[in-house]
Amino acid sequence: MSTTTTTLLLSFSLFTLLFLTPSSAAAAASQKLWCVAKNNADDASLQRAIDWACGAGGADCSPIQQGRSCYDPNNFQATATYAFNDYFTKHGDDASCDFGNTAALSSLDPSHGDCKLPYSVQAVSNGGFVASANGVGPASPNYSGCDNQIGDLWVQALITAVGFVLCKSV
Secondary structure, three states: OOHHHHHHHHHHHHHHHHHHHHHHHHHHHEEEEEEEEOOOOOHHHHHHHHHHHHOOOOOOOHHHOOOOOOOOOOOHHHHHHHHHHHHHHHHOOHHHOOOOOOEEEEOOOOOEOOEOOOEEEEEEEOOEEEEEEEEOOOOOOOOOOOOOHHHHHHHHHHHHHHHHHHHHOO
């Protein structure tokens, strides 16, 4: 191969590695999170946590009032989850989802019926927290647990290998 062809192949490989890979890695590392009541939390502890979240904590608990979209007198955990999640999305950090160890973060959407809970989107880079954003919308649960990270790694490896093979054939 000519020097021009080799230069073009190397340039293409570098472009692919430098510009295409980070965006796919960042997309794979973001995750929608909800703050939910723990299944093993007792009702008295949940009630104290709801009282705090809806009072001093400043959560908007109007949707869990009687006659509203998230009111469910038969599901105390769903009521607590709404209050906890509203507080969590307003504060945006993992520490704001504890409530005396009665809550935990979940990637499964706890929305039900007409009750749509907002979520927090958190992106992680190199093991550290990068950003947080909140939103509401129809979200389907992610059961894979890996968000295409394995697929992204295979694409990176394939592109790198093709670049090396083409350069070696010169």
